[in-house]
Amino acid sequence: MNAAEEKQKRLKYRPFILASVMLAMFVGAIEATIVSTAMPAIAADLGGFQLYSWVFASYLLMSTVTVLIYGRLSDLFGRRPVMTFGMLLFLGGSILCGFAPNMEWLIAFRFIQGLGAGAVLPIATTIVGDIYSKEERAKIQGYLSSVWGISAVIGPVIGGLLVVTAGWQYVFWVNIPLGLLSLIGLWVFLKENVEKKKHHIDYKGTILLTAGLSILLYILVEGGGAVSWTSWIIFALLAGAAFFLTWFIHHELHTEDPMMSFSIWKNRSILIANIVSLATGVLLIGISSYLPAFVTGVMEQSARVAGFTLTAMSIGWPISAIIAGKMLIRIGYYRTSLIGGLFLVLGTISFVLMEPVHGPLWAAMSSFFVGVGMGFTSTSFIVSIQSAVAWNQRGAATAANIFMRNLGSTVGVALLGGILNNQLRSSFEESSIDEVQSFDVDSVNELLTAEGRNNLAPDVLDSLQQAMISGLNDVYSVVLAVAVLSLALILFLPRKDNEEL
Known part of the structure; x- marks a missing residue:
């Protein structure tokens, strides 16, 4: 087969590859939507609200750490085999999550699920970068983002039905056939020509990063609660986290085939995009993790309504991503990203001003604005990063950006969870x-x-709800500060797409 025929064949199969990639992304997207919506029911069944944030943190920790090495492995061995390994691990963890007898076991199984999830989003996004040109990529990113909107509409509906009928366990099992179908599509239609040579895999970097982030995560979740902020244990743990993370950076700068190539960060667009992605990761998890608890526990709405408020975010995201794909070509990355930053600030201000009497429509509107902001910024960043590097760095570069957003979510869920738990304890102690x-x-x-609310005396119920309101107001204030920081950082992006530093 000559080069022209081979190219024609690749073009012929692109729609099928894109469909498989979108299905893989849908599996990850619907999992996030359903689990966030179902968490109040899961916590009510398994108990252990104090461990609420760990259900998200354990998943995010492993997916954050592994996203870098999966991205690098995909550059070395090809996208398809690495995606297959990650997806199968993710699906295996999903099966185990459904059998969790208590919150501790659920957290352990979420570790396994997150270990595989680190491969799904970055490699799916990288595959699109491989098979489409820069101009096509801007439009295709809108299609990829629409996956989040579809999952957001379907996810809460399916999740709500499963919780009240079959049981919350099925929110983890519903995506298994879809994940397997996406893998079949990739193996049938995606053909790769990977250079055969001996590669060095950065296991040491993975271990160092895992150790550093794990310690940092524990400090943020348990600091001020199980462990006093002024205790020697906190200072020892901080020293340990700093030691491992510093060693990781030093190792990555000097090792062969690092899992995070810091050389690409010399490009100013990549540097700013990654730092802003870190900030928006904190923002995103702050909204998606705790909004259902606010709507359910304080506004006294059903899980289905709580899911609707999150759905609004995921509807705004793909709509703005499709628009952003067209605007990138016309007005460039800088202005498109700036519009996204303004919407992030607008949405988080709405959350700070939210009161229980405003009802779920206010929460949904605020979520929608945040989703619009994420759609503009994330689309701009991915397209600009993939356009700035060659094929053999594209997987690592894409993974680095997603890593930074996941890292923000990992740190954010721990930090914000600690803030919420400490404020709840303080409110209880100060109660009359x-x-x-x-x-x-x-x-x-x-x-x-x-049922739980009906069993409480009116004054006790009011005290609990006021404590929740106070705690979540602190969370949303931090989220607003992060949104303002994101907007400020976007101002440092190059004004022209071809401008580098």
């Missing part, structure tokens, strides 16, 4: 009601079901 003074964080479980 003796019963409330004896409460711990897990007492919030009673707010997450109608």
Whole structure:
């Protein structure tokens, strides 16, 4: 087969490859939507609200750490085999999550699920970068983002039905056939020509990064609660985290085939895009993790309504991503990203001003604005990064950007979870009601079901809800500060697409 025929064949199969990639992304997207929506029901069944944030943090930790090495492995061995390994691990973890007998086991199984999830999004995005040109990529990113909108509409509906009928366990099992179908499509239609040579895999870097982030995560979640901020344990852990992360950076700068190539960060567009992605990761997890608990526990709405408020975010994301794909070609990365930053600030201001009497429509509107901001910024960043590097760096470059956003979410869920838990404890201690003074964080479980709320005395219910409002107001204030920081950083992007530093 000559070069022209081979190229024609690749073009012929591109729609099927794109469909397989979108299906793989849908598996990850719908998992996030359903789990966030179902978490109040899961926490009410398994108990352990104090561990609520760890269900997200464990998943995010492993997917954050592995996203870099998966991206690098895909550059070395090809996208298809690495995606297959990650997807199968993700699906295996999903099966185990459904059998979790308590919150501790669920957290452990989420570690396994996250270990595989690190491959899905970055490699799927990289495959699109491989088979489409820069101009085509801008439009295709809109299609990829639409996956999040579709999953957002379907996810809460399916999740709500499964929770009230079959049980929350099925929110982890529903995507298994879809994941397998996406792998079949990739193996049938995606053909790769990978150079056969001996490669060095950066296992040491992976271990160092995992150790550093794990310690940091524990500090952020448990600091001020299980461990006092002023104790020697905190200072020892901080020293340990700094040691491992510093060693990781030093190792990456001097090793052969690093899993994070810092050389590409010399490009100013990549540097700013990655730093902003870190900030928006904090913002994104702050909204998606705790909004269902607010809508369910404070506004006293159903899980289905809580899911609707998150759906609005995921609808705004793909709509703006499709628009951004067209605007990138006309007005460039800088202005498109700036528009996204402004919407992020607008959405987070709305969350800070949100009161229970505003109802779920206010929450949905705020989510929508945040989703619009994420659509503009994430599309701009991915297209600009993939256009700035060669094929053999594209997987690592894409993974680095997604790593930074995941890292932000990992640190964010731990930090914001610690802020919420500490504020809840403080509110309970300051309460004038003796019963409330004896409460711990897990007492919030009673707010997450109608039956639990009905069993509480009116004054106790009001105290619990006020504590939740106070804690989440602190969370949303931090999220607003992060959105303002993101907007400020975007101002440092090059004004012209071909401008580098």
